[in-house]
Amino acid sequence: MDEDGRIVVEFDGSDHPEILSFSVGGLKLNKQYRFYVTGLNPLEGPASEMVSYRAAGRPSAVGAITEIAESRTGQRLGLQWVDSSSDGGSPILVYTLALV
Numbered sequence: 001m002d003e004d005g006r007i008v009v010e011f012d013g014s015d016h017p018e019i020l021s022f023s024v025g026g027l028k029l030n031k032q033y034r035f036y037v038t039g040l041n042p043l044e045g046p047a048s049e050m051v052s053y054r055a056a057g058r059p060s061a062v063g064a065i066t067e068i069a070e071s072r073t074g075q076r077l078g079l080q081w082v083d084s085s086s087d088g089g090s091p092i093l094v095y096t097l098a099l100v
Helices: none
Strands: 032-035 052-056 065-067 079-081
Touching: none
Parallel strands: none
Antiparallel strands: 032 052, 065 079
16 A cells, blocks of 8 residues: 555566556455556656546346246246346356245
8 A cells, every 4th residue: 555545556577578467356346446557667657547447346137037938837937037237347157046
């Protein structure tokens, strides 16, 4: 953390200046983050333009649940639903179907 209370991610690409990407981990969901990058030789160059990204947030609501046509038997019922219109920035990994 720097003197302004910001978290600083330093990627030391020493001897690997061809590496032009970095995956930032440990981000909190639904939090906005701002990033910039600088180049360094014996002196530090000016910062790139600042960009702002939000770590993944909540997906939107799943669409209506409907019965799968002709799926009903004595003790079985097939159900289907419409995918969320937005995954919140991260692929949906699991759907939970609750029987209440």
